[in-house]
Amino acid sequence: MDFILDRNKAQINAIGCKNTSNKKLAVFDWLCDLPETQKDTDFVEVQFKNTRKGYYLNSTKILLEKGDMVAVEASPGHDIGEVTLVGRLVLTQMKKNGVSPETIEVRRVYRKAKQSDMERYYEAKAKEHQTMIKARQIAESMNLNMKIGDVEYLGDGNKAIFYYIADERVDFRQLIKVFVDTFHIRVEMRQIGARQEAGRIGAIGPCGRELCCASWMSTFASVSTSSARHQDVSTNPQRLAGQCTKLKCCMNFEIDTYMDLLKEFPSKDITLETKDAVYYHFKTDLFKGLMTYSSAKQMAANLVTLPVEKVKEIIEMNKNGIKPDSLETEKKEQNVTPQNDYQNVVGQDSLTRFDKSKKKKKRHKHRNNH
Numbered sequence: 001m002d003f004i005l006d007r008n009k010a011q012i013n014a015i016g017c018k019n020t021s022n023k024k025l026a027v028f029d030w031l032c033d034l035p036e037t038q039k040d041t042d043f044v045e046v047q048f049k050n051t052r053k054g055y056y057l058n059s060t061k062i063l064l065e066k067g068d069m070v071a072v073e074a075s076p077g078h079d080i081g082e083v084t085l086v087g088r089l090v091l092t093q094m095k096k097n098g099v100s101p102e103t104i105e106v107r108r109v110y111r112k113a114k115q116s117d118m119e120r121y122y123e124a125k126a127k128e129h130q131t132m133i134k135a136r137q138i139a140e141s142m143n144l145n146m147k148i149g150d151v152e153y154l155g156d157g158n159k160a161i162f163y164y165i166a167d168e169r170v171d172f173r174q175l176i177k178v179f180v181d182t183f184h185i186r187v188e189m190r191q192i193g194a195r196q197e198a199g200r201i202g203a204i205g206p207c208g209r210e211l212c213c214a215s216w217m218s219t220f221a222s223v224s225t226s227s228a229r230h231q232d233v234s235t236n237p238q239r240l241a242g243q244c245t246k247l248k249c250c251m252n253f254e255i256d257t258y259m260d261l262l263k264e265f266p267s268k269d270i271t272l273e274t275k276d277a278v279y280y281h282f283k284t285d286l287f288k289g290l291m292t293y294s295s296a297k298q299m300a301a302n303l304v305t306l307p308v309e310k311v312k313e314i315i316e317m318n319k320n321g322i323k324p325d326s327l328e329t330e331k332k333e334q335n336v337t338p339q340n341d342y343q344n345v346v347g348q349d350s351l352t353r354f355d356k357s358k359k360k361k362k363r364h365k366h367r368n369n370h
Contacts, residue, residue: 025051025218027085027093029066038087043101044109045085045093046072049152050200051214054081055094057101058109071117071155073107076186080113080121080155097218117155124157131183135162138178146170149197159186165197195220198244205243212249223247227255230262232283261286265308266315273318276326279304293327 025047031037042058056072058064068083085093094100113121132151139148146166153160160183164170172189179187192200199213213220228240228251242248265284272279272293279293282300291311295302304327306314314324 025053025214025216027089029085029087029089031088037089040088041091043090043094044070044083045090046070046081046109047084048079048081050150050202051196051218052152053084054107055090055099056109057106060109060111062109062112064109064112069113069118069121071110071113073110074154074156074159077154077156077158078110080117113155120157121155124153124155127157128153128160131160134182135179138182139164139175142175142178144170144172144175146172149192150200153185157185159188161188161190163190163192163197163200165192165194193220194244194246195249198242203243207250211243213244217249220249221252223249223251227251230255230258232286258286264289265291266311270315272311272314272327273323274326275323277302279327 027045042061043055044058044064045053046056047053054072056070062070064070064083064086066083066086069080070083071078071080073079128151131153132148135148135151139146145168146164148162148164150163151160152163162179164172176187176189179185195213198211199217202214203211205211209215223246225235225240225247228235228247231251231254233240233251240247240251265286268281268284270281277295279295280297282292282294282303284291289308290305291308292303292305294300294304306327314327317324
């Protein structure tokens, strides 16, 4: 890797630091300014179509940089991919993804891709879309309950990976024979889930950012509706579902924080008893430390919002057989209009705030006094 001196910042910058920042599952090489870290390992990270990555041994000590197209060992033949990471961070990524040279078959980097390699590579890639359409038609004609989501040709064009989605076990032995006879290639069937398919396709999530499964997530943990309940998120399926129609992965990101906060709150099943009525839990604001109670169990009626400390105090009074007169004091305190934690500097969110006000000009009739 070549290094240049940035005189404005008085530091050495690697030319290849920004080559792969726009690729899916791209890793920012924060060690690219340190030349000595680039030779810590002979393994390199190579990325193929969409989110498929692999780690290959540069046994011949070829000088590789990020962004180089290389020919790597495949089974059978060879494949063409792009080098996305070199140096010390490759070992970190291998450990993160559970890849160990002792437990996997180590494959090698053959060479930098030559012009003839790239011509065969582009020729194979040009056939992927038509192959996918034809494969879907064949699977549908055989009444198989599966969806061909994507097709990826290897760099030499002798083998293709068919990515499919199926809710149940599918016997595709006959399908493979038809694919071999139709496309005259070696066929590999690889099942993926809805989340993996969304990551391969890529999209913008409801948060306005690129999908996590397409930008940085490589492993997917199960998501349950209990995560939504603990975070007081509406159980509306349209709000909980992501682009893949499954529960949003981000529901698991903050669940541990919510569970820690819930330990400071009393159980939602405990009622507050007063001389006037019995109050049932209605909702909880974890971050403000407030709990709202209703005098009706199944609906919002006479809502009273109390700090969690006051709720614990009333619960302790009830355990000792003491019932307060009412919760009206606390109710009056909570009825005070809350102050916003922010200031609206946009102009009250008016969509027409920049429009020029159209004032009707009054026509003055000039009366001629004769």
